Structures are given as structure tokens and as C-alpha cells.
Amino acid sequence: MNQTLEQLLNRRSIRNFTGESVKEDDLTLILKAAQQAPTSINGQQISLVVTRDKAKIKKIAEIAGGQPQVATADVFVTVVIDYNRADAAMKHAGQEMVISKSAEGIVVGSVDAGIAVNALQTAAESLGYGTTVIGGIRANPNAMIELLELPENTYPALGSTIGVIDTKIASAVKPRVPIESYAMYEKYDTQKVASGVLQYDTELRSWWDSIGLSDMPSYTAQTAQFYSNIYFPEVAKTLLSQGFKFSDEI
Amino acid sequence: MNQTLEQLLNRRSIRNFTGESVKEDDLTLILKAAQQAPTSINGQQISLVVTRDKAKIKKIAEIAGGQPQVATADVFVTVVIDYNRADAAMKHAGQEMVISKSAEGIVVGSVDAGIAVNALQTAAESLGYGTTVIGGIRANPNAMIELLELPENTYPALGSTIGVIDTKIASAVKPRVPIESYAMYEKYDTQKVASGVLQYDTELRSWWDSIGLSDMPSYTAQTAQFYSNIYFPEVAKTLLSQGFKFSDEI
Structure with a gap:
């Protein structure tokens, strides 16, 4: 250390x-x-x-x-x-x-x-x-x-x-998804990722409660809130207007 | 420090x-x-x-x-x-x-x-x-x-x-463009960036020479070599085939 x-x-x-x-x-x-x-x-x-x-x-x-x-x-x-x-x-x-x-x-x-x-x-x-x-x-x-x-x-x-x-x-260190569902050895493991999400959902809920912020959403609820819409819907058009292109060809 | x-x-x-x-x-x-x-x-x-x-x-x-x-x-x-x-x-x-x-x-x-x-x-x-x-x-x-x-x-x-x-x-710390052309205060300064490039081109050339790698290209030469073509031309198509999209709309 x-x-x-x-x-x-x-x-x-x-x-x-x-x-x-x-x-x-x-x-x-x-x-x-x-x-x-x-x-x-x-x-x-x-x-x-x-x-x-x-x-x-x-x-x-x-x-x-x-x-x-x-x-x-x-x-x-x-x-x-x-x-x-x-x-x-x-x-x-x-x-x-x-x-x-x-x-x-x-x-x-x-x-x-x-x-x-x-x-x-x-x-x-x-x-x-x-x-x-x-x-x-x-x-x-x-x-x-x-x-x-x-x-x-x-x-x-x-x-x-x-x-x-x-x-x-006060500020506290926020927990993360289980390490074995984040850092996988040799190949990606969809099962570990899926079960990690469920375990984390409970853990993050408990963590918010433990620091007195019971109104804060769980992982699945927060992710659903942000990722069911395109929450920054100006990125493609502003990249293009600045001269960028999303292409594999000149 | x-x-x-x-x-x-x-x-x-x-x-x-x-x-x-x-x-x-x-x-x-x-x-x-x-x-x-x-x-x-x-x-x-x-x-x-x-x-x-x-x-x-x-x-x-x-x-x-x-x-x-x-x-x-x-x-x-x-x-x-x-x-x-x-x-x-x-x-x-x-x-x-x-x-x-x-x-x-x-x-x-x-x-x-x-x-x-x-x-x-x-x-x-x-x-x-x-x-x-x-x-x-x-x-x-x-x-x-x-x-x-x-x-x-x-x-x-x-x-x-x-x-x-x-x-x-041996390994050596590679120099960077002049700090005033990298970190600009309050607004972007195209003049500083352009003059920083020219100053750096000479500095990097000297640095390669100083560590005995005179074959290595200067900044402008290396940038020109990589950025006159799309050197990784599979990125858009592989993002798309993995389910990504470059869009502002669902």
C-alpha cells in the first residue's frame, strides 16, 4: 500500500x-x-x-x-x-x-x-x-x-x-458493483454482470440509507431514469457543426 | 510536492x-x-x-x-x-x-x-x-x-x-507542447496553439536526438503520418454491429 x-x-x-x-x-x-x-x-x-x-x-x-x-x-x-x-x-x-x-x-x-x-x-x-x-x-x-x-x-x-x-x-466512498462482475478474467461473463447488478442494487440502496439519503434511487432505478432517454440530445449535431464526422471513410 | x-x-x-x-x-x-x-x-x-x-x-x-x-x-x-x-x-x-x-x-x-x-x-x-x-x-x-x-x-x-x-x-519523460498552449485561461487561443506547435516541433526533434533516436519523426511529421488517413477504419462499423448508434434521437 x-x-x-x-x-x-x-x-x-x-x-x-x-x-x-x-x-x-x-x-x-x-x-x-x-x-x-x-x-x-x-x-x-x-x-x-x-x-x-x-x-x-x-x-x-x-x-x-x-x-x-x-x-x-x-x-x-x-x-x-x-x-x-x-x-x-x-x-x-x-x-x-x-x-x-x-x-x-x-x-x-x-x-x-x-x-x-x-x-x-x-x-x-x-x-x-x-x-x-x-x-x-x-x-x-x-x-x-x-x-x-x-x-x-x-x-x-x-x-x-x-x-x-x-x-x-461529510462525504463517503460510494460502493461499486462486485469486483468480480467488473474485472473479469480472460473473457466477458454476462452471468456475472447480471447477478452483480442485482447484488449491487441492494447494496447501493443500503448505502444511501446508511448515510441518511433514503430518497436517492437504487442503481436500477437511477440507471432507468437516465438511460431510458437520450439525456444529452445535442452531442451528435454539435460534434458535426464543429467539423467532426462519425465515419470510417474520408 | x-x-x-x-x-x-x-x-x-x-x-x-x-x-x-x-x-x-x-x-x-x-x-x-x-x-x-x-x-x-x-x-x-x-x-x-x-x-x-x-x-x-x-x-x-x-x-x-x-x-x-x-x-x-x-x-x-x-x-x-x-x-x-x-x-x-x-x-x-x-x-x-x-x-x-x-x-x-x-x-x-x-x-x-x-x-x-x-x-x-x-x-x-x-x-x-x-x-x-x-x-x-x-x-x-x-x-x-x-x-x-x-x-x-x-x-x-x-x-x-x-x-x-x-x-x-532507459526510458525518458517525453516533453509536451508548451503549457501555455495546452492550458489556456478563460478562453481558447488559436494563436498560442499554433505557435506552441512550431516551438514543440523543434523541441521534440531535439529530445529524440538527445536520447539517440534521430530516426523518430518530429511532431508535425508524426501527426501528418497518422492523421492524413483514418488509421483505424473499423471503428464506426464495429460500434454499429455491437448495437451502438451515433445519433441524438432514439
Whole structure:
């Protein structure tokens, strides 16, 4: 066991902040740690837009569906899928950039955004700050594109809050589906996944009750609530309008 | 500064392994750390398939384009976008799962796969192991789907090697584009990104030369090589055949 592992095994989303500032030196280290995370083919198809302006953070909180955890964060970092960088590189090399026109480009850009946000949050947490991943900016991607002045071939994939943890408000490590139904050896096992869901449904219900949040839905109820509709129905059209394409052919 | 930050700031891909085993207890901790990473709406739309069978690892190395760094790893972990879990949950709730039929589902599944792989690798590295992200399994997704027996509504997004580092072969921290062209404050800056590319092109060239790899391409040359074609041209069709759709409507 070590400090890093302990942090990862006890990871939780932090939604309550004191309002104190994230130190500038700490923020620089956090951003550098995110940048050192790997990218496919070292394409570096990720950029960050760091929002410290409190009025803009409030605007982002609205865009993300009116989230107080965003409005009260000291810093909001938007993780941008960025093929504008590759485009600039390839113009220099006299070639046409086509990665953004492919399903591969959408998948790998999203994967790299996830890698970057996890490195960023792990760094922030190691310095004692709290974070939550904010996918809600995809509820209205065009508003984010306008706010951050994102050019063609870029896309606001997700964001992260960073703030000083309000320790007066408790946070608990949320349980997960049984590990044997998450990490399967040698091949996927549909039976384990199905039975894991049922076991977890009961466990998550008990966990919410144990922390006094009996109104919160069980796993099956929450999943049904979100995944019976397309809850962010602007993603395809805004990707297309930013110059992306979901295709296997140029 | 702390141990976690130091690790993140010095992160590098490790492609040379001794062939020694990853300890079973360590692997369990690594998998648990990956699982504790956040997922959108706590949907837990990620599963891992852990390959330890050496013949299967060699097969994966072939699928990924003949990569010795995969063939010689002790463990290969495939990170699977898994809406089969949500489907099982929603069948229990008597509702139809539609998230996999949306562009949002493809983006958030890929993002969550990136988050999971970064947590997994950070955990493995904290225990002294080496890792590399392997996107190459998307060169032939159907072969991975068959090998791991992946059902409908799942997709092999990417993988990670884990192995004992061969310290006789040096590895160096690869430089990145200038931080001010990666992390921009308040809004995106196309000028900074473009000038960052040119500065980096020279820096990366010098860095390759400094470690004796003068044959390696500069940033613009490498990007041009990969991104002038759709280098994984099976991603859209294999997502579709697994039951995914890139759409904003049900």
C-alpha cells in the first residue's frame, strides 16, 4: 500500500467547497500533471480551458443544468478534444488533417479527455483539493463553445471542478458493483454482470440509507431514469457543426 | 510536492518488461483502484477483461498491429465500454436501455474508459509496474470482440499493458507542447496553439536526438503520418454491429 493507492481506493466526488482559493502554484502543478498523461500517438489532442472568472463559472454551472457544485467551485477546467492543434501541425507539414472526420477520432479524443481529467483530478486530490467530473456541459455544448470561443475541430468533452473541501459536510466512498462482475478474467461473463447488478442494487440502496439519503434511487432505478432517454440530445449535431464526422471513410 | 504528484509529473510509457509476474495481490489492488474511478451518473458503464493467458496476450499483440510491448507484458487489461450492465439493470426495472444508441453514449463511454485506464495505470505505477495505453486494439475491434466474447452493447475501447519494468533499458519523460498552449485561461487561443506547435516541433526533434533516436519523426511529421488517413477504419462499423448508434434521437 502507498499514498497514491490509498487515495485512489478512497476516491469520492466532492461537491461542497469552502469558497477559498486554489493556490496558483498548486493549479500550475495540477495542469502540468494533466498534460503529462498519455495521448494516442502523442497527438496531444487535448487542451484545457481554465476558468477562474466567477461570473463565467456561474454561467458554466447554468449550462451544466444549474449545478451548485459547479457554481461554488473556485476553478472550473474544461477538457477540450482538440484537433485544431493537429490541423496547425499538418498545415505546417502541407497535409490535410482528417482524424476529426472519423469515428476513431471521436472515440480517441473522448478517451484522451477521460485520461486527462483523471490525471488532473488525481493531482488535485493529492494536494488536498476536492473535484467532481462534470459531464453536464454536454447538455448544451454550443453554449460552452461560444463561452470558451472554441474553434473548428475542437469539442468541450467534459469538465472538472476544483475547490477547497468543506470538511464540515461529510462525504463517503460510494460502493461499486462486485469486483468480480467488473474485472473479469480472460473473457466477458454476462452471468456475472447480471447477478452483480442485482447484488449491487441492494447494496447501493443500503448505502444511501446508511448515510441518511433514503430518497436517492437504487442503481436500477437511477440507471432507468437516465438511460431510458437520450439525456444529452445535442452531442451528435454539435460534434458535426464543429467539423467532426462519425465515419470510417474520408 | 508529494509522491503522487511526482509520479504524475514523471509519467512515461514503459515498453520493456523483464517477463516477471505481476503479483496477484497487487493486481487486485490495481483493478479496485480502476473501479473506484468515477463514471457518469454512476452508471458504471465500464468493465475490464484481464488477460493473463500468455497465448491470448500474444494474440492481442497481433490484433494491435504486432506490438512486442504487448506480447511481452505480463498482464493485458482491456477496458470495455459496457452498456450491457445498464441493460441488465433496466430489464430488471422493466425499461428499455437507449444510451448505447446515442452519440452521447459513445462519447461518455469513451470518456469513462479513459478515466478508468488512467486510474488503473496510476495505481500500477505507484506499485512500481510499467504500463502503456494500447489503442491499437481498435485496429481490429471484431477480433477483440470474438477473443473476449463481448456481448451486444459492449465495445473494446482500449487496453493497458502491465509488467515489471526492465530497468536496464532507459526510458525518458517525453516533453509536451508548451503549457501555455495546452492550458489556456478563460478562453481558447488559436494563436498560442499554433505557435506552441512550431516551438514543440523543434523541441521534440531535439529530445529524440538527445536520447539517440534521430530516426523518430518530429511532431508535425508524426501527426501528418497518422492523421492524413483514418488509421483505424473499423471503428464506426464495429460500434454499429455491437448495437451502438451515433445519433441524438432514439
